Amino acid sequence: MLFNSFIFFIFLGIVLPLYYISTRNVKKIILLVASYIFYGYWDYRFTSLLLISTIVDYFVSLSLEKENNLLKRKKLLLISMFTNLGILGIFKYYDFFIESFSSFAELFGSNFDYLHLNIILPVGISFYTFQTMSYTIDVYRKKMHATKSFMDFALFVSFFPQLVAGPIERASNLLPQISKLTIPRKEQIKKGTVLIVFGLFKKVLIGDTTGRIVDHIFSQPHLYMSVELISALILFSIQIYADFSGYSSIARGTAKLLGVELMKNFEQPYLSRNITEFWRRWHISLSSWLKDYLYISLGGNRKGKSRTYVNLMITMLLGGLWHGASWNFVIWGGLHGVYLAIHKYSLGNKKIVKRNYHYDNPKGLIGFISKTLLTFILVLFTWLFFRATTFTIAFDFINRIIHWHSSEFALRFIKITFTFLIMIILFDCFEYKTGHHTFILLLKSKPIQYAVIVAMFLVTFLFMFHTKPLPFVYFQF
């Protein structure tokens, strides 16, 4: 079920009171059942995949805990990786590889289209398989002990607030909280509520509304003029950010209402001064997963400069492929890999300043704005390949921008785009300046806090009431 649907709030309205009045063990059962109901709501058949992944990794990690022989440990790890990547490979990538292979074979007169299975992609498969693999790898690396409680582990894998679109949680953060489930503190309830309201607003009134325009323009770019296409690209950059960060906020907020703290997945990525910083602020759970379990496993920066760049490219290409079974995602990942490699090369031995920027003079602010603007433009270009479903669409887009076509709606599209940009930048600026995603709670006046939250919720509710909810963009991954 979608977070931006009324049925989800009815579901939450049932789960939360039951959760609050139960003992710890009963809490776990309630959450586990609720999580499977939540996941099974899309298609009950895919709960079996969730269960398979859970069972295999539970037993593999217990065996890893007991086993000291390095070869046997590697074999056990391979069982987990094979199961999870096998499930992912079949359900997500099988048809893609057959199609690619078939296209290649056609050059030699052969055809393998009959091997297409038209498999339905289970929702959230990329997220929970990565989550369980991270657990098994951490146990293998002896970074943590395997949990003996099947209930705890099953809940770690299926925890509904973050099951279908992340954040991809680390077992070291989530498992201890699950093993000691408690009712939330007053502070958590307040912050959780604010995160849900802000997340819904971002998802519904920024993400969905920009998405309506984006979907139509990207489906047939040859019908639209240059300004309309540029607007659509900028609106897509807003859509994917508002949609995903909105979802992540709702996930974190819902988890807080259950007394659980999930990691932040976004930290104002469009205010990044360079591409390296962008990847520390965008989809943090995935980028840190790729760094810890892929980039470092490949050798990271420990095997010389050339190998570092190769490892970086492989990580980003596979990171692109994770997003979808299509070559345009690989190109998207590849472009980011090139950007990162160039930036790394330009830095030499310098380190990136990680935290918030503080400017002391107008020159500093101008520098900050120009760097963020340049980074945004570079990222914007990659979003074209991310959103365009085929190369033809991407090149149509570029062609119609280069060969300028004027539009009778140019000013209107510019105004619409600008308005959405201002709204998302406002959210980001407040978060950036205060360091809090629930910045409204920093206001001293409680009546003003409540007024803003209630008003935002009311407006979002009214919009949800008479429009059909759009799924989260990242559900397709």
Place this chain on the structure above:
Amino acid sequence: MKNVFIFIVAFVITLLLLEVYLQQSEVSALSVTKNDDILGITLKSDRRLIFFNEGFYIGGINQYGYYGEGYPPYKNDNTIRIALVGDSYVESHQLFDRYSFRKILEKNLQRNFKKQKIEVLNFGMSGFNLNDDYCYYVNFVKKFNPDFVLFFVSNEDFDSTSTSDRRPQCYLNNDSLKIDYSFNKKRNYIHRKKTAWFRGKSILMGWIYKAKLLIKTSYVCEIFFDKFCSKDYKWKQNSESKKDVHKISKVIKAIITKVKKSKNTYFVGKEPLSIVIKEYLQRERKNFISLANIDKKKYHFWKVSGKYGHWNFEGHKEVGRQLTDTLSIIIKNYLSQRKNIHN
């Protein structure tokens, strides 16, 4: 008390700021209709509109109170003006006006008749039937002095006995066609008139009004309970579902007779019309334009929304092309008759 006051003030200010955001980002459109005591629910002038359903429309109502490019009521002798009257198919809120059959027709005819200025005016109104079309034509469209009027009709229009309490309606009084304007005294209309100012100034008020309407319908179940209540949408070939129209209502017959007296008015079938209707129109020597094959699925499928509905881009192209072919002959004859009269 102080806290309550602060809450209320902050609440109102937040709502106002959000209202500005909604209007500038065109998340939704302000109400584009007004309540006219003669026309009933009609369009406000100079209004912007953005609309998403099967497709995506951005445009608006011109200063004269109809959709698309604004041509004033007065026209010079060298202008050939064609008025399109009908429902949402004519309104064409599924795609930009530049791709609508109205614009295609206008461009094509202008290419064919370089010496004249061709103007095609869109008087489409969602939900209109032939009864509504005629009243609208008499009270509004006629003021624009069209040389040709095309009424877009479907099978449903001919045996329809449904009436609206928000618009004038035709009726028979001793076999004489009259227009009933009593709608402007009805409760529904008066209520709409009272709330019109708010709905015209505020998107939020418009949403509250829509929510009230939705609560009265069965859609509330679908909104709250999702797939437990949702209805499957299936493509229904228009001609399949309505091929059994065997009778034409008396009011419609009277409208057709009245319209017949105006020169250069045509009925355009949006879908294949039943044999009964076609034969009746032929017997009455009523000018009828048939659009061939326009009911095919390929002209109604919208890729982005995955829905079947109004004519899509290909559908509009096809309608534009067919109307161009037919109207080119009609206009050619019209111009030569005019030339003969002058000579």
